[in-house]
Amino acid sequence: MELDFNSPKPIYLQMVDEVKKALARGELSPGDKIPSHKERAHISKVNPNTVQRAYQEMEREGLTETLRGQGTFIKNDPTLLVQIRSEMAQAAVKNFIEEMRGLGIEPEETERILRSQLYKGNEGG
Amino acid sequence: MELDFNSPKPIYLQMVDEVKKALARGELSPGDKIPSHKERAHISKVNPNTVQRAYQEMEREGLTETLRGQGTFIKNDPTLLVQIRSEMAQAAVKNFIEEMRGLGIEPEETERILRSQLYKGNEGG
Amino acid sequence: MELDFNSPKPIYLQMVDEVKKALARGELSPGDKIPSHKERAHISKVNPNTVQRAYQEMEREGLTETLRGQGTFIKNDPTLLVQIRSEMAQAAVKNFIEEMRGLGIEPEETERILRSQLYKGNEGG
Amino acid sequence: MELDFNSPKPIYLQMVDEVKKALARGELSPGDKIPSHKERAHISKVNPNTVQRAYQEMEREGLTETLRGQGTFIKNDPTLLVQIRSEMAQAAVKNFIEEMRGLGIEPEETERILRSQLYKGNEGG
DNA sequence: GTGGTCTAGACCACT
């Protein structure tokens, strides 16, 4: 949700991920205008150039489109949401499985550990 | 084992993780000698300075100890393996759960997706 | 005719070129009235200010003249058409030749490539 | 050959084109190291960041690859040269033909004008 | 020294 300024992952890439996640969660929809880079910079307490780089990256990935002088918009492609969502979910799962295999943990154990954590915050939070 | 030179995560931290994973998998054991930084540098095609920094980090974390003139050894602490293993597993699980929640994916769905991937490449690998 | 909003070339200059080309093609003639900037703005889906700037530029270049309350007209100069046409053609040729030389392509090869493309889409267009 | 600081085309894109042209002309070859962004910046009297942006763009296009701490290299792909060369030549030809058609100039006339200019600088230069 | 990121602030084209 928040930017981690100490992460080795560049801020501008974190911002791209934030937009993708907001889209996946339905907080952003295709066609929506996203804040100008100056506004976003102010909100996130980041330099406008950094935001702009994030926006450039999103445009490059086909996630957004920009209208000269009007602003930046989530691309109005109905398949976008599903695409991004499954793309990111697959990546997260793949990464997790590899991590656990790297630790020599068996699939059954991986599943067990996940389950033990997965439903915890559900009651408490 | 597999360093990603384009990852934003510093190489030396990737190397620390590799040692931890090898320990978790049982490929390294407490008391084992690990290669000299020169040797390791050669194997991993990495600058010796980078390896040295990884070794420093491991020592700082209490993972290894250096014996003058004899080399660097995994600390001979029987609880180490279990500690590292569960520490890293917890971190991976936590990260995965957060990632999926960030995408607005429900726990049940998360579990389902994981299972669909978890038992796939298991026979081949 | 076809504005490229993502081109680095300013829209207003693209519009000037469009008028020149229409003149060269004979679609506009010296003395012709061109649409008011509001009308043009509506047709081209461009901000009226941008059109106005294009019109200013054309006037500055001696391409048009404005009659108070009557509108903007292509200058009634019989040599204008020939001038513009040869001017733009020379510029295009010069630019093309430089481009091909920049790629290290010999004149003979340039001619060959041009011919191979030049007579292709001619019947359909 | 030289950068045009007054062109509407961004400098960093001009620099990308320069590298492509040098490759097409055989002045650069796959595998070659290109100057560091600082060095290039000094040579071209441009800010290092601008050069870096050009280099990023080239990497994004698959034209170069970068080795952490070692520098930036033309990708060692034997087909690259031919690809780039024909890609750029086709683009130049297409652009030229469209320009001339936009001026209402017939293919035969286009060919004639080209020829009249093409072999000029050959003797004089 | 080399590439990568970030900040800060300026100028421009277009709305």
Place this chain on the structure above:
DNA sequence: GTGGTCTAGACCACC
């Protein structure tokens, strides 16, 4: 005010 480019200069990870 909005995006796009550019300059200037700092800090970091790696060689």
